[in-house]
Amino acid sequence: MTIKLYCFGESGNSYKAALALELSGLDWEPVFVDFFKGAARSADYLEQVNNMGEVPVLVDGDIRLSQSGAIQQYISDKSGKFAGSDADKYEVLRWVLWDNHKLSSQAGMTRFLMNFLPEDKRPQEVIGFMLGRLKGAYTTLNAHLEGRDWIVGDGLTNADISCCGYLLYPEPFGFDRAEWPNIDRWLKNIEQLDGWKHPYDLMPGHPSDRA
Amino acid sequence: MTIKLYCFGESGNSYKAALALELSGLDWEPVFVDFFKGAARSADYLEQVNNMGEVPVLVDGDIRLSQSGAIQQYISDKSGKFAGSDADKYEVLRWVLWDNHKLSSQAGMTRFLMNFLPEDKRPQEVIGFMLGRLKGAYTTLNAHLEGRDWIVGDGLTNADISCCGYLLYPEPFGFDRAEWPNIDRWLKNIEQLDGWKHPYDLMPGHPSDRA
Numbered sequence: 001m002t003i004k005l006y007c008f009g010e011s012g013n014s015y016k017a018a019l020a021l022e023l024s025g026l027d028w029e030p031v032f033v034d035f036f037k038g039a040a041r042s043a044d045y046l047e048q049v050n051n052m053g054e055v056p057v058l059v060d061g062d063i064r065l066s067q068s069g070a071i072q073q074y075i076s077d078k079s080g081k082f083a084g085s086d087a088d089k090y091e092v093l094r095w096v097l098w099d100n101h102k103l104s105s106q107a108g109m110t111r112f113l114m115n116f117l118p119e120d121k122r123p124q125e126v127i128g129f130m131l132g133r134l135k136g137a138y139t140t141l142n143a144h145l146e147g148r149d150w151i152v153g154d155g156l157t158n159a160d161i162s163c164c165g166y167l168l169y170p171e172p173f174g175f176d177r178a179e180w181p182n183i184d185r186w187l188k189n190i191e192q193l194d195g196w197k198h199p200y201d202l203m204p205g206h207p208s209d210r211a
Numbered sequence: 212m213t214i215k216l217y218c219f220g221e222s223g224n225s226y227k228a229a230l231a232l233e234l235s236g237l238d239w240e241p242v243f244v245d246f247f248k249g250a251a252r253s254a255d256y257l258e259q260v261n262n263m264g265e266v267p268v269l270v271d272g273d274i275r276l277s278q279s280g281a282i283q284q285y286i287s288d289k290s291g292k293f294a295g296s297d298a299d300k301y302e303v304l305r306w307v308l309w310d311n312h313k314l315s316s317q318a319g320m321t322r323f324l325m326n327f328l329p330e331d332k333r334p335q336e337v338i339g340f341m342l343g344r345l346k347g348a349y350t351t352l353n354a355h356l357e358g359r360d361w362i363v364g365d366g367l368t369n370a371d372i373s374c375c376g377y378l379l380y381p382e383p384f385g386f387d388r389a390e391w392p393n394i395d396r397w398l399k400n401i402e403q404l405d406g407w408k409h410p411y412d413l414m415p416g417h418p419s420d421r422a
Contacts, residue, residue, distance in 0.1 A: 052351050063301075067312070070305040090274075094281040100312045101278070125336035140263050 003028040005071075006049055006057040008035045009205035010116070012108055012166035014056040016068040017075070018202045020161050023195055024079035032204040036116070068165070069096045072158045084157040091152045095159035103137045106130055107166040111173035115207070131174040138180055145182035149189055156193065164190050168199060171207070214239040216282075217260055217268040219246045220416035221327070223319055223377035225267040227279040228286070229413045231372050234406055235290035243415040247327070279376070280307045283369045295368040302363045306370035314348045317341055318377040322384035326418070342385040349391055356393035360400055367404065375401050379410060382418070 005021060007014035007030050021028040033039050033055050040053045050057045054066040058074065065071050076083040084092045110130040113122055141163060144151065151159040167175060167187060177184040190196060200206050216232060218225035218241050232239040244250050244266050251264045261268045265277040269285065276282050287294040295303045321341040324333055352374060355362065362370040378386060378398060388395040401407060411417050 052355075065301055065305065067305040067308040069308040070301050073304055074301055090276055090281050090285055093284055094276065094278040097278040097280040097308070097311055100308055101316050105312050105316055123336055123340055125334060126340045129334055129337045144263075 001061055004031050004059045006031045006033050006055060007203045008033050009200050009203040011055055012104060013068040014203055015199040016161050016165040017056045017058060017071040020072050020075045020082060022197060022202060024075050024081050026079055030203050036210060069100055072161060076158060082156060082158045084153050088153045092157045092159045095151050096162045099162040103163060104165050106134050107173055110134060111171055114173055115171040134174050142180040142182045145186045212272055215242050215270045217242045217244050217266055218414045219244050220411050220414040222266055223315060224279040225414055226410040227372050227376040228267045228269060228282040231283050231286045231293060233408060233413060235286050235292050237290055241414050247421060280311055283372060287369060293367060293369045295364050299364045303368045303370045306362050307373045310373040314374060315376050317345050318384055321345060322382055325384055326382040345385050353391040353393045356397050
């Protein structure tokens, strides 16, 4: 049975799930959620897909999961990929949580505020504050990647898939790859993986759709 | 060997780890990190405990772990507790991630800004924005707990331990138990657990130490 992923192109959290599915070799298809038109808050979506209005959501037969990190774990369990070695399992989980806690949650929100809100509604003090916190996260990740090709161990794991979720998008949110050489090198490693696709090539939905 | 937890009383993320250790029955002891005096950024701490300056950190023999969610998983694996049923494992992980992503990360920061920064340095627009986002998280959790005693299944899991991390603290951060009856009832279930302790009774460090 084909796995369905409710997602949209602009969503870095969706991208984590979509990239894991694509690279895992599992049979999957995206189902477009027109998030910017409120589709994730529609009565149908809340009733039939996710009662918290979350995106992404993975549906595989009777399994229905939200939160990209939980979806990634499910894909790992099903495909046998991206979990890292058994000795590294806590380290992988630690970086997935760090990402959810310190990087993606803030990058996603900041990118939304800076790009997807009308210009006159962008809270500048909030954006400035978030840019400062994000700089701390980039500093941490860049330092960790010194001398490393991957975040944990010697190959792609869920730690990489989680942390790269927002960093490959072109819209500004205070992240410039050229300023962070280790992050840049690591992102190139990801981009060179067999079967890798950019978020906007992997999922339906693009900012130009709303132009 | 006694497990050591580097922690401090004001830290809700530390509390998640400390509460899991205390309720697990494992042998543990807190090691006070004088966070507000910069101890987590000291050269010794960065070199010997955690090179990212994170708190909490669990040390168990050769095992050294940061990120409360990863520590909780380790405690579950070691003690056999709080993981929920096998069928519920993704649901537990989903709520731990939701908490890290939507609840604790924002509650912790907002509580810090509202209480632990000097009054003249509190960014009011940021605080107001965060209070709005937190209200969304409380709404989600309160709705989920309608008719439920625990977040997942019929007993305490890491989902509960994660989500309660900041909600038992007295300092204001826009959360008033009286406004959220299902959350209030669920917190009472936690407080009535055999061996439960309040954060300030479980870990060294209290705001009055700095008065």
